[in-house]
Amino acid sequence: MRAQNWMIEFRAVSRANMFRLLKTEVSTKSKYQEIVIADVQGFGRAVFLDGLPQSSAKDEFIYHEALIHPALVANKSPKKVYIAGGGEGAVLREILKHNTIEKVVMVDIDEEFINLSREYLYDWHQGTYDHEKVELVHGDARTYLEETEERFDVIIMDLTDPLEDGVSTSLFTTEFFSLAKSRLAEGGVLCMQAETVDITDIAPHVSIVKTLQQCFKNVLPYQTYIPYYGLAWGFVVASDHDIRPRFDAETLTQTLKERDCNDLKFYDSESHQHMFSLPKYLRDAIADPNVGKIVSDEQPLIVEPLAEGEKGNS
Amino acid sequence: MRAQNWMIEFRAVSRANMFRLLKTEVSTKSKYQEIVIADVQGFGRAVFLDGLPQSSAKDEFIYHEALIHPALVANKSPKKVYIAGGGEGAVLREILKHNTIEKVVMVDIDEEFINLSREYLYDWHQGTYDHEKVELVHGDARTYLEETEERFDVIIMDLTDPLEDGVSTSLFTTEFFSLAKSRLAEGGVLCMQAETVDITDIAPHVSIVKTLQQCFKNVLPYQTYIPYYGLAWGFVVASDHDIRPRFDAETLTQTLKERDCNDLKFYDSESHQHMFSLPKYLRDAIADPNVGKIVSDEQPLIVEPLAEGEKGNS
Amino acid sequence: MRAQNWMIEFRAVSRANMFRLLKTEVSTKSKYQEIVIADVQGFGRAVFLDGLPQSSAKDEFIYHEALIHPALVANKSPKKVYIAGGGEGAVLREILKHNTIEKVVMVDIDEEFINLSREYLYDWHQGTYDHEKVELVHGDARTYLEETEERFDVIIMDLTDPLEDGVSTSLFTTEFFSLAKSRLAEGGVLCMQAETVDITDIAPHVSIVKTLQQCFKNVLPYQTYIPYYGLAWGFVVASDHDIRPRFDAETLTQTLKERDCNDLKFYDSESHQHMFSLPKYLRDAIADPNVGKIVSDEQPLIVEPLAEGEKGNS
Amino acid sequence: MRAQNWMIEFRAVSRANMFRLLKTEVSTKSKYQEIVIADVQGFGRAVFLDGLPQSSAKDEFIYHEALIHPALVANKSPKKVYIAGGGEGAVLREILKHNTIEKVVMVDIDEEFINLSREYLYDWHQGTYDHEKVELVHGDARTYLEETEERFDVIIMDLTDPLEDGVSTSLFTTEFFSLAKSRLAEGGVLCMQAETVDITDIAPHVSIVKTLQQCFKNVLPYQTYIPYYGLAWGFVVASDHDIRPRFDAETLTQTLKERDCNDLKFYDSESHQHMFSLPKYLRDAIADPNVGKIVSDEQPLIVEPLAEGEKGNS
Structure with missing residues (x-):
């Protein structure tokens, strides 16, 4: 060899991949x-x-379909969507499958990465960066939301992990979730990737769920296995509106059909059941007052903190 | 450091762990x-x-509860259970939680490993090797079944992977499944671990499902994420009896309650939903005639075949 | 982290790096x-x-000075030098330090790699590819020697390892060494990198030494530790001429001085002593008739053979 | 696979093994x-x-012969030897080959490791822990030297690396070297393993050499490649006596012969030349006032310091 x-x-806590x-x-x-x-x-x-x-390329459809379709289905008629992050453009690609969409604003801070995506990751974005309904902004997703007067039907947070020195950390806090909520239209829905639900490393996910519960009346965590990560991965969909009836199997199937979302490879009513029926140990962790914490700008969530020796030179 | x-x-196909x-x-x-x-x-x-x-120790409860409780619930009143393999003894521990059990025969070929389990893995077996209802046999699980005149309500296959030079390969074939079926009592149920359902390596799981479908009228694949493996893992429960009604949420909850199975950490009706609602890509692979094969003694299933240089010296 | x-x-035999x-x-x-x-x-x-x-960049001076200066010193007045291989150009850089040099022919098969060296490895070649005394040929080093009528004072073999499917394998054989010898001028000297002398993997080095001994009257193996390889590395200088007197400490120092080779970072008479005084176990291996073999076109030397599964897809 | x-x-600085x-x-x-x-x-x-x-087992003869024979040869008639450390017992085995030896005191702090060596590493010690000339002490090598009234012909330091939380750190300082010197008999010699001389990590070796130079008139660094480490490794022999004449090739050969040291696999006069002729870059580093430091109890030498996260839990 x-x-x-x-x-x-x-990984700090267990297996390395x-x-x-x-x-x-x-x-x-x-x-x-x-x-x-x-x-x-x-x-x-x-x-x-x-x-x-x-x-x-092999499995991004699982992550991206899992991230966006539940939230879009949860909204009765999603016209305006806001994406915080979303670099590779696959979130755009999936959103535009819903025929109700009129406008998508995507705010990603890293223009250089998006230019590399244009060149090397066509299968992800499939040209949707330049779609007529899309407004692509290179900037800070929090600042943009603070300044906009627009209201959105769905806000999608497709962010990198909140790292000690990373670009996404300020978007995982109570303050940001409250801001995002104030920019939702009536019946609006927020969804986000919410870290692993692996039993050896479950606290960050639980923290996100509990922090969202401070801001929204209905917070539904869900999860599925992502092959590329070698981990079961958590997501959350949240709204002040009662979105559960939208996830009834028949309603869900009908909604996808009406919106011409016919070519999905992962998401349908059975996959939805798979994702939203949580393993008992995960429900128990979320119910446990000793697991996780409320995240704020002052007390941020940091996954995989840097070791002393890595600071300043990574 | x-x-x-x-x-x-x-792993031959993708990520290493x-x-x-x-x-x-x-x-x-x-x-x-x-x-x-x-x-x-x-x-x-x-x-x-x-x-x-x-x-x-951290997550064996997920694997072992996922493996045995669906099959035991599927049987109306499991009294006699046969285990092929089952080394660590955690399968015994879980089976004996059902108060209907009268006798468990466990046939594992490797006495030395079981003696090491006695010494180092108490939390797995919790002394159940020596339980009065248990008959522990050190021998070949296939030969034992061939020779027994006993009939079992449930047969549980808790086997290592079918490796090129491994002890379990002859237990993954049509011939063995037919033999096992003939040793089931009326309404009997077989269940087994059935390899990963990871999208990069899905064929062995599909082969097991398709081979079981040659032998049983009802074959229900299911899966959950196993943290220690870093993989979503497949299982199958099979019977000639229609077992679906037993998995109705209310029936399932009632059954566990009646049998005093109250201390489970993973399995309940919602976890059951999570496991038996399959991601679409997995259903598609099982439905695809080009994925997987019928396994037989002549055409065995081999996962992770040895490289040329590893033969004879591993 | x-x-x-x-x-x-x-590595096939021991430590991985x-x-x-x-x-x-x-x-x-x-x-x-x-x-x-x-x-x-x-x-x-x-x-x-x-x-x-x-x-x-950190340690290439050790390898390249060790490879070429002993052979150049061994020749009384090296004017014409032939390099088989030599990709990065550091061999050129070192040869041109000797003020006796009139012409260097370098034959390397991989033009694309040399173009990448031009762009990314300036410190290696320092522009010497285009030096007026250098003739750079993109071709097969064996074929070139077969066809040339030129005679060289020094032939330097700076080759990649003889791999199963590699470009260098045909340059490690008796046939090639005989050809090279026939292209040497009177008093000519050949030198080469000659694989590791690590005790866990010593046979390829010994094979090279024994094969050279078939062709040359004087064959002097030597070695030094190469940090980047994490291995003690072997070299050989060979000639029909008695070159030992040239390596007398005083003569060697005087030669380097006369040739204006004053800025060497590794090679001088003490480093020479270090390299040419071999550890006893290495002398014993070379003297052992059961270690190594005579290499020929029919019985080539292959280090690190491919495993079955790697063939055709590496 | x-x-x-x-x-x-x-390794903190470069390659991992x-x-x-x-x-x-x-x-x-x-x-x-x-x-x-x-x-x-x-x-x-x-x-x-x-x-x-x-x-x-494969290469310990290189390390152990390199460590002890130069120092024993440097002493005209070594009768009493002190070993600081020396766990596996191979130092004992080598020392006892010299027929001048009357008494060896070995002070190693870790009795448990020596008991494991007795059971698992026979080829290293070959029963010499219990040799009649050997006094084996389980204790602190520095404290023992402080308290002893004995004077030794040779002191051998066969220590683990000076780690942040390790047992050997206090034995690499000016204070310890001064103590050791005061316990040498007339013409006495100290030798030690002295960390890697790899160019990417050369400072600890240079620090040891410079610290010894504070205490001894003659300090001779030397080195050889240790296959198991994948590194060229440094040693030092030091004395107030002029030991160079003892290393003259003829004297050295004669000494080994007179002492019945005839079965050595690594050490002889050519291997000695190989070890004591240093590569130029190593001589340059030792001569460079900006490389290394004087080590003291207050300013200890620490190789491979622990990262913040490793403290207290390794």
């Missing part, structure tokens, strides 16, 4: 983050940001 | 397999057989 | 080999060919 | 250090202390 190039994700890089297409550092785009054994073209796996 | 001891599971060994308790080779028992970061005491992760 | 990109060199890639500059496949150029922790800019470490 | 057990030595463990014999924590004894691919039975490779 010869030398092999592996990306090793040393190794990805074999067959060919590195991009290895650079933008103003905001380290970017690696490579061909990865078993997963095809794939993305790492700040050293963490983001999405792969 | 100093030297660290890692068990690296190089690294487990940090904090302390190796057992590192030996029995007549049948390589055995490592160690304290693993994030997972506590944990077991590797023939180099593959089997179960950990 | 976050994800880290490591190049892992799995891991190199942390801080930034991948080039990851491509030329017509002849896989090429990775990256910034490597501890070593700076560094090169991997066909997955094996070649040279690094 | 299946799971494999690897010990990974993450991976050792494949075929079978772990011992994995425990004594009062003083973590101990792993395993069968390692390519190296046979081998030892790791506090996570760092110590010695292997």
Whole structure:
């Protein structure tokens, strides 16, 4: 056997994951983050940001369909959508499948990464950055929301993990969730990726759920396994409106049909059941007052904090 | 940073998994397999057989509850149970929670591993190897079934992966499933671990499902994420009887209650929904005639075949 | 800790070496080999060919000075030099330090790699590809020697390892050594990198020494530790002429001085002593008739043969 | 390919080394250090202390012969020898080969490790712990020297690396070297392992040399490649006596012969030349006033300091 190039994700709490890089297409550092785009054994073209796996050609449909379709279905007629983050453009691609959409504003801070996506990740965005309904903004997702007078039917948070020195940390707090809620239209829905639900590392997910519960009347956590992460992954959909009736199997199926969402590879009513029926240990953790914390600007959520020696040189 | 001891599971198809060994308790080779028992970061005491992760103190309840409770619930009144494999004894522990049980026969080929379990894995078996209702046999699970005149309400296959040179390969075939079926009592149910359902490596699971469909009228695949494996894992419950009504939420809850199964940490009606509602891509793979094959003694299922250089010296 | 990109060199026989890639500059496949150029922790800019470490900014001076200066010193007045291989151009850089040099012919098969060296490895070649005394040929080093009518004072073999499917294998044989010898001028000297002398993997080095002994009257193996390889590395200088007197400490020092070779960082008479005084176990291995073999076109030397599964897809 | 057990030595400065463990014999924590004894691919039975490779069956003869024979040869008639450390007992084995020896005092702090050596590392000590000339003390090597009235011909320091929380740190200081010197008999010699001389990590070695130079008139650094470490390794022999004449090739050969040291596998006059002729870059580093520092009890030498997160839980 010869030398092999592996990306090793040393998780602080348990297993490490190794990805074999067959060919590195991009290895650079933008103003905001380290970017690696490579061909990865078993997963095809794939993305790492700040050293963490983001999405792969093989299974990105699972993550992206799981992230956005429940929230869009939860809203009776989503016309205006706001995306915080969303770099690779696959969130755009999925949103535009719903024929009710009139306008999507996507605010991602890292223009350089989006330009690399245009060049190397076509299957993700499929040209939707330039779709007539899309307004693409390179800026801070929190600042934009503070300043906008627009109101949105759905707000989607497709963010990198809240890292100690990362760009997403200020978007996981009570203050941000309250701001986001104030920018929702009547019946509006917020959804987000919400960290792993792996039993060895469950606290960050529970913290996100509990923080959202401070802001929204209805908070529904859900999860599915993401092959590229080697982890069961958590999501949350939240609203002041009672969205549960929208998830009734028949209503859900009918909604997707009416909106011409016919080519989905992951999401349908049975996959919805799979995701929203939580394993008991996860329900128990969420119900446990000793697990997780309320996240605020002052007390942020940090996953995978840097070791002393890594600060300032990563 | 100093030297660290890692068990690296190089998967043939995609990601490799690294487990940090904090302390190796057992590192030996029995007549049948390589055995490592160690304290693993994030997972506590944990077991590797023939180099593959089997179960950990942290999350073995997920695997073992997922494996046995659906089949036991599916049977109206399980009195006699047969276990093929079942080394660590956690399957015994779970079965004996059902107050209908009168006799459990467990046939595991590796006496040395069971003796190590007695010494190092008490939390798994909790002394049930010596329970008055248990008959523990050190022998070949297929031969035992061939020779027995007993009929069982439930047959549970808790086997290691079918490896090229492994002890379990002859228990994943049409011939064995037919034999097992013939040893079931009226209304009998078979269940088994059925390999990963990860999208990068889905064929072995589909093969098991399709092979069981040759033998049983009702074959229900299900899955859940196993943290120690870093993989969504497949299981199957099969019967000639129509077992779906037994899984109705109310019936299931009532059954567990009547049988005094009150202390489960993973399995209940919502976890059941989570497991038996399959992601669409998994249903599509099972429905795809080009994925998987019918497994037979002549055409066995081999996962993770040995590379040329590994034969004869592993 | 976050994800880290490591190049892992799995050696067939013992230790594996891991190199942390801080930034991948080039990851491509030329017509002849896989090429990775990256910034490597501890070593700076560094090169991997066909997955094996070649040279690094931090320590390439050790390898390149060790390879060429003994042979150039061994020749009384080296005017014409032939290089088989020599990709990064550091061999050129070192040869041109000797003020006796009139012409250097370098024949390297991989034009694409040399073009990448021009762009990414300036410190190696320092522009010498285009030096007026240099003739750079993109072709097969064996074929060129067969066809040339030129005679050389020194022939330097700076080759990648003889791999099963590699470009260098036909240059490690009796037939090639005989050809090279026939292209030497009176008093001519051949030198080459000659694989590791690590005690766990000593046979390939011994084979090279024994094969050279078939062709040359004087064969002097020597070695030094190469940090980037994590291995003691072997070299050989060979000639029909008695070259030992040239290595007398005083003569050697005087020769370097006369030739204006004053800025060497590794090679001088004490380093020469260090390299040419061999550890006893290495002398014993070379003297052992059971270690190594005579290499020929029919019975080539292959280090690190491919495993069955790697053939055709590496 | 299946799971494999690897010990990974993450070096702070450059390459990491991976050792494949075929079978772990011992994995425990004594009062003083973590101990792993395993069968390692390519190296046979081998030892790791506090996570760092110590010695292997395949190549321990290189390290141990290199460490002790120069110092014993440097002394005209070594009768009494003191060993600080020396756990595995191979230092004892080598010393007793010299027929001048009358008494060896070995002071090693870790009785538990020595008991494990008795059981698992016979080839190292070959029963010499119980040799009639040997006095084996379980205690602190510095305290013993402070309290003894004995004077020794040779003092040998066979210590683990000076780690932040390690047992050897106080034995690498000016204060300890001065103490050791005061316990030498007329013409006495001290020798020690002195960390790697790898160019990426050369400062600790230079610090040891410079600190010894504060205490002894003659300080001779030397080095050789240790396969198990994947590193060129430094040693030092020091004395107030002029020991160079003892290393004259003829004298050295004669000395070994007179003392019946005829079965050495590594050390003889050519290997001595190899070790004591230093590569130029190493001489330059030792001559450079900006490399290394004088080590004292107040300013200790720490190699591989712990990262913040590792303190208190390793």
